[in-house]
Amino acid sequence: MTDKRPKLYLNLYWHMHQPDYRDTLTGQYVLPWTYLHAIKDYTDMAWHLEANPQARVTFNFVPVLLDQLEDYSDQFATGDIRDPLLALLAEEALDNISTDQCNLIIDSCFKSHHEKMLAPFAHYQRLHNIYKALQIEGSAAFNYLSAQYKADLLVWYHLAWTGESIRRTNTFVQKLMEKGTQFTLDERRALFRLIGELISGLIPRYKALQDQGRIELSTTPHYHPIVPLLLDFKSTRDAMPYAPLPHSPRYPGGSDRACAHIRQAQASHATRFGKPATGMWPAEGAVSYATLTLMAQHGLKWAATGEGVLTHSLYKSFEGFGLAKQDYLYQPYRITDGHHDILCFFRDDGLSDKIGFEYSKLYASEAVSDFIRSLEQIQSANTRTQCPVVSVILDGENAWEYYPYNAYYFLSELYAALVDHPNIEMATFSDILAMPGNTVAMETLPEVAAGSWVYGSFSTWIGSAEKNRGWDLLCDAKECYDRAMQDGLLTQEEIVACERQLAICEGSDWFWWFGDYNSAMSVDSFDRLYRRNLSNLYHLLKLPVPEVLNHPISVGAGDPAVGGTMRRGQEA
Incomplete structure (x- = not known):
């Protein structure tokens, strides 16, 4: 039965980001995290939306991540593989590789969350037990480890980093996991080719979901800089009044550099997804008044940041501010320079952090019930005639390895519960902007206290x-x-x-x-x-x-x- 009170709009916002792991002088990848998250998290997150047609969410893709995804696609197309770990998966003669390559295999192929990504697979766990039993550190261990051991370890590492949606639907992957050991060169190379297909299909999959009207896609300044700090180191002191700052009084030419990152991001987004982004997640939700108005001047209509920024900004804007969270958090706020406006949405830290840190410890049904119950409490406590807007914003890639089955059950059950709920409606940020009249409250925020989604400050990036x-x-x-x-x-x-x-x-x-x-x-x-x-x-x-x-x-x-x-x- 539908509640007579105004419904609640939920903005689920998944942020996808990896820094540039390439050595630009050699073109070689120094770390493999972009392609590993691509075959696990970016693949699974697209699949969950494809499998739940009524769900609506927003994804943020940082352009430097898209640059690397396209670069990996080009590597598979040309055969010029510049990621040394990925290349070893398809290496013909693992008995003739160098000591450095041997060390790379051992140093890399046990790097995963042991409880959720290694221990569930008996053959993978056995490989780990064999290595640990040697009680020898470094390259000397390879005097006792065969080429077949290295082949099996490479295959299992990549299987563990393969998305749950692939493990459940791809018969080749299922056969490899059932076989478990003694993988052949042909099998390694077939897995290698599958990885290439998964990565090459990612940008088209997300664009298709966008074009079908099922998701919104946003962007971030191109290489993920903290824009307020490029503009002014002293903005740090809005939230940290006594923080020591760099010896340099300012970042030279910071305003031009900030504009360059924003312009390049919009060009990247339009090229990949067919149109400029309407909104932007400034890197780390790092905002200031100057940052938000700069984004508005570049044609962006919405931005998002953390709950702490809003609290600090309201104290800065209104003397004696003392409203309860229920009365100020669940709405966007307008920021204007008198010529350009931008709406800013603010993260519900409690709900966002539950997904990021707490729900992985619960059964999926318990976690989903708790999340839905929390939203119902927010809707029930709403005393306004306008609909509350709850923005849940977090990393869309790093949380899932701590969940059983890469959060397959949690995300499936969460989306199903949300689309079936009579009083909760999933929405994107642009959906909110397009709503008529007085559907949601949109007050003007006179002052913006500079800060980020982490503690409402810049302490993670400056001040030590x-x-x-x-x-x-x-x-x-x-x-x-x-x-x-x-x-x-x-x-x-x-x-x-x-x-x-x-x-x-x-x-x-x-x-x-x-x-x-x-x-x-x-x-x-x-x-x-x-x-x-x-x-x-x-x-x-x-x-x-x-x-x-x-x-x-x-x-x-x-x-x-x-x-x-x-x-x-x-x-x-």
């Missing part, structure tokens, strides 16, 4: 010694870049390569991983890649690489939840 040092190294490189552009000694092709390399260095991911609260392995990987990217920029500028880039910026020692790939919106 290591993060600030990363910014100072980037500022030094940007000053060298600016001088080189002014000197006019580079060709147009060289200028394009330098600009792309600079844009990669401006991405947020490097700063995310700096800090001793992250694991040593993750910090080391991203620290090395960031310094490699800065070094490559100096090479492209035809300048000597500063010696400081030979030394680590950060050393991790922590054990963060879900490996540090996700964070909660509010501090626990």
